[in-house]
Amino acid sequence: MKELQELAARLLTDGSAGVVIGYEEGPRGVRPAFVTRPDDVGRLIFDPRCVHNLATYLSPRRTHLKGLGRPAVVVKGCDARAVAGLLRESQLAREDVLLIAVRCGGVMRHPERHVDLRAETVADRCTSCDVREPHLFDFVVGEAPAAPPVTDRREARIRELEAGSPADRWAFWQEELSRCVRCHACRQACPMCFCERCVADKTQPQWVESSAHPRGVLAFHLTRAMHQAGRCVDCGECERACPADIPLGLLNRKLAHVVAERFGHHPSDDPSVPAPIGSYAQQDGQEFIL
């Protein structure tokens, strides 16, 4: 913690960063912090309750942060993957951001409810994450952590759904998506949803119905899942942001499996690894071509 605070103070003092984006204690738990003065670095914390993906603030569409100067962002492994995604898709130039990587041994699923990190409380994504220390960084802080607790919760759920019939899956998603009110919080929280104008907001013509009618809800979530295929960094922000507790992570995770199987692609914090949407390989499957 002290190491992080001292680093933040140094960066703000010598002017290499205009704002340090990290985490602080808020009235209702941990929240993102925007520290612009060296005197305030004492607010910065990092512990397993720091679930937020702060790379979301690096999207060029977040223009209100632009006036604060060059950001130095605290990133965990999953967040570094998001930064790599933004670099890969030309949303960010590497020199425009400083990355303070934190060594991370997993975060909690519901930080407001839990006190310690156990198999029951660990976030789904952390179990399948082997990045204790991000590879994309300018500074690394923190002590080497233990590996996160292991849980098979999410994968078991996917296997269970896969085992069911298409009708079962249809019933499951109809039920889950019936709660969607189209608030689009999943989209707003997602670091990889950075479009100037989301296709779901297109009106001429309107491919995706905008009301919370099941037609539009299904079209929206399927479109979003397809747009995330091979791009999703598995940070869990969509699911965390959803006020209706729709298990969106299952959709994204399933597509990640498909992409891994089809194209051998895994989300990476190396921006030079091309996303499957824009790359070809000789061994890409072609059996769909008649």
Add this chain to the structure above:
Amino acid sequence: MARIGVFVCHCGENIGRTVDCARVADALREHPGVAHSVDYKYMCSDPGQALIKQAIAEKRLDGVVVAACSPHMHEKTFRRACAGADLNPFLCEMANVREHCSWIHEDRARATDKAIDLARTIVEKVKHNRPLQTIRIPVTRRALVIGGGIAGIQAALDIADGGAEVVLVEKEPSIGGHMSQLSETFPTLDCSQCILTPRMVEVYQHPRIKLMAYSEVDAVSGYIGNFTVKIRQKARAVDASTCNGCGACTKACIQRKIPSEFDERLGPRSAIYVPFPQAVPNTPVIDRANCAYFKAKAKGATKAACGKCAEACSRGAIDFDQQDSFVTEKVGAIVVATGFQLYRIGADQPQGLTGYGEYGYGTVPDVIDGLQFERLASASGPTGGKILRPSDGREPKRIVFLQCVGSRDPAKGMAYCSKICCMYVAKHTMLYRHKVHDGQATVFYMDIRAAGKGYDEFTRRAIEEDGARYVRGRVARLYRDGDVIKVHGFDTLSGEPLVLDADMVVLATAMRPQPGIEALAQKLSVSYDQHGFINEAHPKLRPVETNTAGVFVAGACQAPRDIPDSVAMASAAASKILGLFSQAELEREPTVARVDTGLCSGCFHCERVCPYGAVERREIRDRKGNLLKVVAEVNPGVCQGCGTCQATCPSKSVELDGFTDQQIWAEINALAL
């Protein structure tokens, strides 16, 4: 309200047999926005087109739908007719009620209903069509020819004689290609070098041809009329501007036993060498892998290990420090004429094939391939034109020729016919008999393919006048037995196995494209087949064009070709290019992609998926010059309108003019009406 005219074509019986065209016209007349609807026997005929023009004028139509054949067939015809009646041609669309309807259905009533639906979808689309203007792009009147074989030479000369400049790039030290290696050519038996070398010299001396031998195309960018080509000039280690081609260096070279590529490894050459005496340009090149100086240097020697060539050179032209250099050329059109290689069994088995080990090629010295026989028969060859066995230098009295080695064999080789082997084997038997009067040539063949002017007469002559013995059948195995080669074959006409003693065996191995053709094709964005042959744009109607506008193909890199074919293709490509260069500006269809720069987020997925490299980056700045964002922009000169970017764009910020979201949406909705 739209005023759209619908014109339903019977296509003689083609559509009318299955679709009630009058009912289609009647139904469409009732469709909202349709001001005029008729049917006619042949809409593409003059009177049919006149109907359209007349209706545009009389009914003040603002859109035309022709329900007829595929737009591939007649879209241009009908758009031209509309333009003739002062209607923007891009307000005219076709509903395909032939290929998509009458040809594939039998039930007349249901086919008619479907035809009505198809016509309605296009009417709804046309309501959203916008007038488009033909794109005009400037043309650089300069051509690049890749490959200096006979096809490349012919193309370069024809283009240059037509008045345009040509850059001819050849990867070998000399132009001439495979034709320069041949002894005589079928079916006239005229000397290959005698007819080729004057053309090579002509290329060298032509004021409008820039010859770049020992060079390769490194990168290609741009589009028809405006290509930029980066060419790597490989270091010869000889300064071409001071060298006078005296040959003193090659005589002085201490490495003298390197197998000559030109002589198909049957004769030696030195490390500094000119491939053959008539080479153009006649400038030697140092083969760095075999040169004593460079070998020692590669091992880290600090002192020069050899320098005999430099000592022998009276003009100081040897430059051991010469490096590869790069030249950038602007051209308007490109001819690919990279030619072929022979399938060398064992040496380069393509795609994991392991066939023909039983023929002993590469292990039995007297089993040679067709090009090696050419060198033996050539007056400039390693034996001075005497047919002698590579193993002991004796004159072979019995030669067995095997046709279709690797060709027409999907199991062990290539499925295609290499086309030239029947003819050159017949030629070889004749050359052999002319040089060895008591020699016996035996040919194993599958069947004789001698289609061509004077070709069948030529093979008959080989059999009837020059005593070649043709055996229909395959050879199962060859092996060396003391001094002779035992040939185990099967005569399928008599139905009997056959064992022959041969002094030499010549394999007519398959023609394959040059190695590295795939990489070149990828640089040029042209497609190639599973064997690596460059695909033509249309097998019948556009045989020398490729699917990339401005890139043409000539000779054996497209498919196995003989010399007359290659020359004809080269001249055809040249005439296409001269036609292209005759215009000051090129006209292009305006159905190209357009980026809404306001909506573009600059993720550049479109740039990554564009097969034509048409997507560029544009910076958007405010009035003070601050960078606001970088967006994608489509170069309409390069864009071919394939729509991949439109499909890939996550925010649907790309539209393809003529196929906009709004138009497709209207088409889909029409089906629900």
